Amino acid sequence: MGRDYHVPVMADRVEHWLGSIDGTIVDATFGGGGHSRVLLEANPALRVLALDRDPDAGLQSASFGSRLVFRQADFRTLESVLQEEQLDEIDGALFDLGVSSHQLDVGERGFSYRRRGPLDMRMGPDAGLDAEVVVNQWSRADVVRILRRYGEERHASRIAGAIVRARPIADTLELAGVVANAMPARSRRAGHPARRTFQAIRIAVNDELAALTDVLDVAVRMLRHDGRILVISYHSLEDRIVKRRFAAGSVDCTCPPDFPVCVCDTVAELRILSRGETPSTDEIEGNPRARSARLRVAERVG
Numbered sequence: 001m002g003r004d005y006h007v008p009v010m011a012d013r014v015e016h017w018l019g020s021i022d023g024t025i026v027d028a029t030f031g032g033g034g035h036s037r038v039l040l041e042a043n044p045a046l047r048v049l050a051l052d053r054d055p056d057a058g059l060q061s062a063s064f065g066s067r068l069v070f071r072q073a074d075f076r077t078l079e080s081v082l083q084e085e086q087l088d089e090i091d092g093a094l095f096d097l098g099v100s101s102h103q104l105d106v107g108e109r110g111f112s113y114r115r116r117g118p119l120d121m122r123m124g125p126d127a128g129l130d131a132e133v134v135v136n137q138w139s140r141a142d143v144v145r146i147l148r149r150y151g152e153e154r155h156a157s158r159i160a161g162a163i164v165r166a167r168p169i170a171d172t173l174e175l176a177g178v179v180a181n182a183m184p185a186r187s188r189r190a191g192h193p194a195r196r197t198f199q200a201i202r203i204a205v206n207d208e209l210a211a212l213t214d215v216l217d218v219a220v221r222m223l224r225h226d227g228r229i230l231v232i233s234y235h236s237l238e239d240r241i242v243k244r245r246f247a248a249g250s251v252d253c254t255c256p257p258d259f260p261v262c263v264c265d266t267v268a269e270l271r272i273l274s275r276g277e278t279p280s281t282d283e284i285e286g287n288p289r290a291r292s293a294r295l296r297v298a299e300r301v302g
């Protein structure tokens with residue numbers, strides 16, 4: 001559990017919302033355990049069930065004894081992990097989405113457009129796909145589709161065409177070069193030209209948006225009354241999924257507005273506590289990876 005591995009983002013806000021909860025919370029994206037450490041140190045009555053898809057995560061999780069249990073698992077399997085841990089409900093859940101600094105910093109993982117590494121980008125060995133297949137085998141149309149959908153990349157068509165023409169692409173830096181050369185010169189000024197392409201491929205490889213959609217339903221269902229769910233997202237696609245799920249869970253009636261009486265009997269299951277907190281400028285200065293973070297918080301009701 002070290003800052004070398006990953007500096008936890010908005011740790012003070014996570015402590016604010018979860019630090020006084022007694023019982024068991026799920027840290028579904030344990031990474032280097034920075035958030036878990038803050039919570040376990042703040043509250044001796046708290047236990048953490050930590051999950052991460054990445055076998056490199058959780059390595060130094062021993063120091064809290066039985067208060068911290070780590071399971072290498074995709075958070076999509078949360079329900080079965082809870083059953084195996086004999087937990088009928090949880091008191092809180094934290095999702096700190098995306099990649100850890102460790103994953104970006106280790107070139108061999110293939111996440112970074114600044115380091116040479118294999119075209120991998122799997123968060124864990126269980127992923128059924130890797131970047132090599134996307135980059136060197138997918139049809140141009142499929143590459144365009146993910147660049148548009150997951151990268152929100154305006155130049156998707158040009159980039160996909162360049163990728164297909166350059167095949168076989170050997171590694172991350174070669175891919176980053178192909179993408180950069182495909183971009184119109186005026187677009188190269190706003191951040192690294194390959195950032196959106198790498199994001200799109202990573203999201204596709206790890207099926208990140210579907211995983212998030214699925215797990216939010218499970219986590220909300222498993223939360224006890226008054227239990228809290230926190231999600232820190234790093235781009236608008238993730239944030240939109242969280243925003244919509246929280247909004248859908250917080251309405252009492254979904255009948256069309258012109259119905260004279262409610263016939264749906266929908267009862268809110270969530271109360272929204274925070275619609276989107278962002279890191280302070282001080283935090284962003286000290287940890288630029290916090291730049292795009294947005295935290296949403298809801299509480300189970302009903």
Ligand SMILES: C[S@@+](CC[C@H](N)C(=O)[O-])C[C@H]1O[C@@H](n2cnc3c(N)ncnc32)[C@H](O)[C@@H]1O
Pocket residue numbers: 006007008009028029030031032033034035036051052053054057073074075076096097098099100101123211
């Ligand atoms: C931003 S890091 C979390 C950092 C952590 N909060 C800390 O303080 O060190 C995100 C982590 O989520 C993990 N992750 C992403 N998708 C996952 C999934 N579907 N299931 C389990 N872990 C996942 C990644 O492997 C990565 O370690």
